Amino acid sequence: MTQTTPQTDWIAGSWTIDPSHSEVAFRVRHLVGKVRGQFDTFHGTLTTGATPAETTANATIDLNSVNTGDEGRDGHLRSADFFDVETHGQMTFTSTSFDGEKAVGELTIKGVTKPVELDVEVNGIGGDPWGGTRIGIDATTTITRQDFGVSFNGVVDGSKVLVGDKIDITLSIEAVLDQA
Numbered sequence: 001m002t003q004t005t006p007q008t009d010w011i012a013g014s015w016t017i018d019p020s021h022s023e024v025a026f027r028v029r030h031l032v033g034k035v036r037g038q039f040d041t042f043h044g045t046l047t048t049g050a051t052p053a054e055t056t057a058n059a060t061i062d063l064n065s066v067n068t069g070d071e072g073r074d075g076h077l078r079s080a081d082f083f084d085v086e087t088h089g090q091m092t093f094t095s096t097s098f099d100g101e102k103a104v105g106e107l108t109i110k111g112v113t114k115p116v117e118l119d120v121e122v123n124g125i126g127g128d129p130w131g132g133t134r135i136g137i138d139a140t141t142t143i144t145r146q147d148f149g150v151s152f153n154g155v156v157d158g159s160k161v162l163v164g165d166k167i168d169i170t171l172s173i174e175a176v177l178d179q180a
Contacts, residue, residue, distance in 0.1 A: 011125055015046040015135055015175035017059065023172045024061055028145075029164025031156060037068035037077075044093075046135065046175050052100035052122075061091040081152035084110055103139060109148035116141050118171070133177040141169050 025038040044059030063083040066074050078085045088110045095105035096115075103118045123136035145151070145167050153163050 009125065010048065010050070010052060011133065011135075011177065012048050012050050012054075014178040015048065016178055017042070017044040017046070017173055017175045018134070019043065021174040023170075024059075025170045025172075027168040027170070029166070031162065035068055035073075037066060037074075039063070039065045039091075040067050041065035044173075044175075046137075048135075052098055055095070055098045057093070057095040057098070057103065057105070059093045061093075063089055063091055082150050087111075107143065107148075110150060112148045114143075114147050116143060118169075128176070132179070135175050135177070137171070137173045137175070139171040139173070143167050143169065 019042060022042075023038060024042050025036065027034050027036050029035075039061045041062035041064070042059060044057065046055060046057050048055045063085045064078060066077045066083070068074055068077070077083055080086075092108045093105050093116075095103050097104045098120070100122070101120055103120050105116060105118075106113050107116045118139040118141040120137060120139045123138060125133065125135045128134050144165055146165055156162055
């Protein structure tokens with residue numbers, strides 16, 4: 001296998017997210033700690049133009065695929081208390097602008113659409129061992145879950161909330177340039 005060094009030149013084209021080399025993860029406060037999780041099933045596309053400003057992104061995340069490493073908790077997250085996957089099985093993101101460092105877009109959870117801003121790092125563009133071209137992108141944002149109608153909570157010991165309101169989202173994406 002040949003090792004390649006990512007190039008820095010921007011390439012225009014259509015890219016498909018490679019879910020086997022990507023991750024959609026989250027972290028939320030639980031009592032006095034933080035719980036991490038991810039979504040195992042998602043897909044999306046990037047369309048890059050001649051400059052980063054001409055880039056668009058679309059992604060769909062299967063909320064049924066939530067995985068925190070605890071089946072009971074995952075089942076509760078799928079319930080009407082949280083994601084209500086029987087009615088709202090998908091979370092979607094559609095970008096509206098990108099300046100090379102910040103992506104702005106519309107995030108939809110439980111039928112509620114709100115603007116979000118992601119801090120983006122383009123890790124590089126380069127060849128892969130299978131003859132394709134890849135782009136690597138990391139992105140982070142924090143959302144307020146109650147803004148999206150995910151409002152379940154409980155109080156413990158009279159003052160501690162069971163689940164925090166702020167959700168940290170981390171994306172590590174590799175996408176493959178579609179061959180014409």
